[in-house]
Amino acid sequence: MSQPVPGSGPHRRAQMRRVVLSGLLGSTIEYYDFMLYGTVASLVFDKLFFTGLSPLAGTFAAFGTFAVGYVARPLGGALFGHFGDRLGRKAMLVLSMVLMGVASTLIGLLPTHDQVGNLAPTLLVALRLVQGVAVGGEWGGAALLTAEHAARRRRGLLTSLVQLGGPAGTVLSTLVLTLFATLPDEQFLSWGWRVPFLLSAALLALGLFVRLKVTESPLFSQVQQSNAVVRRPLVEVLRTPKPLLLACFVVFAATVSQALTSVFVISFGTGAGYARTDLLIGQLLNGLAAAVAMPLSAALSDRIGRRPVLLGAALLLGAVAFPVFLMVGTGSVPLMMLALGVLAPLPMGALLGPVPALFSEMFGTSTRYTGVSMGYQLAAVIGGGLAPLAGTTLLSAAGGHDPSLVALYMLVACLVSATAVWLTTETRGHDLEHTAAASQPEPLAGRL
Template identity: 50%
Template sequence: MPDAPPAQRSTPQLRRVALSGLLGTAVEFYDFLVYGTVAALVFGDLFFPEADSAVGTIAAFGTFAAGYVARPLGGIVFGHFGDRVGRKSMMLMTMVMMGAGSFLIGLLPTYDVIGVWAPVLLVLLRVVQGIAIGGEWGGATLMVAEHAGERPRGLWTSFTQLGAPLGTLLSTAVVTLVSTLPDEQFRAWGWRVPFLLSLVLLAAGLYIRLKVEESPLFAAERRERGERPQQGTARPPLLEVLRRPRSVLVAACVGIGPFTAQSLLTSFLISYAVDHGYTRSQVLTGVTVASATALVMMPLASMASDRFGRRPVVFTGAALSAATAFPVLALVDSGRPGLLVLACVIGHGIAQSTMYGPLGALLTEMFGTRVRYTGASLGYQTATLLGAGCSPLVASGLLATYDSSTPVALLITGGAAITALTVWLMRETKDDTLGARPPNGAQEVPGRARRRESWAWQR
């Protein structure tokens, strides 16, 4: 018997899939962001001790960027097999890779013990983490969107998006706890604890994910492929996507703003604020409060996108991020802990969350079922590389030359402007049907016949 259409799938199964996406993505972001937090605090001294303070920080964020460089590769590899083999199996593989990489970082000897091999192994493990998280988001988000069908996709996919602030909340809370140790103990062994705890989160995430069913849209697509006469070898999903590369470029441009703000107002902000007189606990408190605010703002923004459209909500968040970038950095420069918390809440908890919340639904609606994992993952991970991977490295380099927060504010403003311009020009996607098949069976171009005001390459 054919699979039931997504709209007819049971609500309990959809809830289980949404919980799987939330917990799994939270585990992934916890592992990934623990590195960024600890790197901002001690990795410059532990793994690059022969460099001065500024160079050590740049080197530490260089390894941070290495994880982001690997993410598009993860999106391509896991996207290929996710579109060919299945979403669920790829979700399980990415979670295991991420947890194992994080655990091994917690066991890694420092430069004082094994010399140059310490930073080399650190970079390799960061690449493993990057490949894993590069495939994670696509699988988790598509599973939720494709199970939701015609139900409010913005709201349901926001559970996966909530994995980012929840993972940030967990990582900063754990690092805040261990950072209360005396500095000598924190540098000796305390920094390892958050990485080693990954095994506990990994076990919980795997338990949930093993209980979910495969995507009904993918199951129907695979069955249809099996029933069609074989006419040569099917083109790989990546080549199908690259036949219309502008869709991937649009997806990447939409994501640059939220990822630039996320990276600069979490991991980089910790290093910047500590260097400007704040204590570790004060900065981590600000990031924690901002993440808690994001847990409320993201579902609200996503629900608004279901009602008013993805474009106006994401544009509002981008405009707010650009408008508040300089005031937010001025609050950080004030030296007052209360204003630091307010800066984190405005910049990250509100503005960034409004951009990021509807992103999962928006990107899944840009591609057809056959290539959705590959296309959405590649666009999303390219955005993380450009927005989140490079911005801390660029900001650290600029701060080493200009002792001012202006370059940081300009980076946030520039990323938000790219996002705002892109969503202003693109057409609305919230009413598109995920299961619709384009004439060539490849990449979906919804609304082509309905709307003349769509992108030029969609006409």
């Protein structure tokens, strides 16, 4: 029997809508802020915070601060996972949203290197660390809170709406940034890039309004009532590391591809002669196409299983790796739009769609926040966080214009994910309460 939202009839449906909306809004806001940083880093941070460096060194430094956010994500996953499995999902999700909103707003207020010297990049890195910790706690909590409220037969589709926040946030940040990118360079560098960050304060208010109305997970409430909360969730997850490692590598290709086609490609495309606005439009199309693919693949996984959908998506994404980067490298705007707006994002979105449901079904309730968060965030740091740096290094090694090595890197990542999917047990239809009981660690003996 599946675990529905507590209550019945209209109340239950209304609460389910709130949970889904909260997850979608939360992940949209988190990824708006997180990906906005990546795009702005590729456009202006080398000029404002790392002055005096060569163009290549400045790009490395800007992408280095971008990577710092990814490095902090597993830390956020561990911290929020620990307290989310100990104290509850809702409180941690509210905290993650506040941290992200405040950090992003402060980035929009930062002085530049010309104004305060080395203090400027230091503050930038510190705020990027906070962003990483926040997003590390958001995704897993939002995904599993939705999964723990949802009926089993629609778990894939409903949890994919949380995943939809990734492209939705990317699209929103790109739309806002594109609006200000039309300013003359002097105005954009002076104040235009700041406004999208300052808008985070308004998004934070909206997100909190919805999230504070959501009820706690019914499955976690059962764990609390039965005194089955564990003292060290991360230790319990690491005692049987296979699910954690498989989760990490299942999503590895998607994190690599997402970073390459939404962050690295801005720098690469600028060098290939594309206008800034054309690249941002390509990024916008990228997010829209991924957003279409996610719920469709997730709904399909509710019918035929998680494994066949994920395996097909990983292999298809690998098959388009070379065409995507070779098309972008031509300097042709229509080919670039086709590559970034269709070829790359459709299989990437299809790979991401079933992931929240799969991950939620791989861990028991008492360690689910930790397991889900760490699995995804480890992939984010070794995949997405390093991908722009790796792409820049590989492109430079090939003479600065031939993206073949970058495409090969993406292809290898896809083969890694396909192998992980092949090794994963099918989880569609798993009873989350049964999963929790089957993997229940020893009860909590003490307090924090």
